[in-house]
Amino acid sequence: MSYRLTVRRGPAIEKDKRETLGEAIDLLEAYAETATRREAVDFVSRRYEPGDLVALRIELKGDGVRAGLDIHGDGSAVAWTGRIGRTIIEPEHGESPLAALRRTLTA
Structure with missing residues (x-):
């Protein structure tokens, strides 16, 4: 069974595939290291x-x-499970x- 990664960075979407869970988690970590910070956004009457x-x-x-894994514009991250x-x-x-995501998925 293969594992699919979908990376959303703004409107851009990248997809990748790995054969093992360990390889997929390693790739997820590599993508996470490429996250950049975002500035505040004003939209209509809200900031x-x-x-x-979510920057990435x-x-x-x-x-x-x-x-x-969601990486926010200030650099903070949140790991999650579910659909x-x-x-x-x-x-x-x-x-x-x-690390919490890796622990949860490999337990």
């Missing part, structure tokens, strides 16, 4: 701060796995959201 904007979303799918109803993965003992 969206960088922490409110990486989704991982395959063999019963649906998970991902429609997402469940946030809480980091434990000072680990990064990426």
Whole structure:
């Protein structure tokens, strides 16, 4: 079974595929390192701060796995699992959201 990654960076979408979960998680981490910060955006009568904007979303799918990582415009990240109803993965003992995602998927 292969694992598919979908990377959304603004309107641009990149897709990739890996054969093993470990390779897919390694690639997800490589994509996460390419995230850039975003400035605040004013839209109609509302201002969206960088922490409110998702600058990079990486989704991982395959063999019963649906998970991902959202990196916000201020550099903060949130790992999650699920498809429609997402469940946030809480980091434990000072680990990064990426490490929490890896722990959850490889457990």
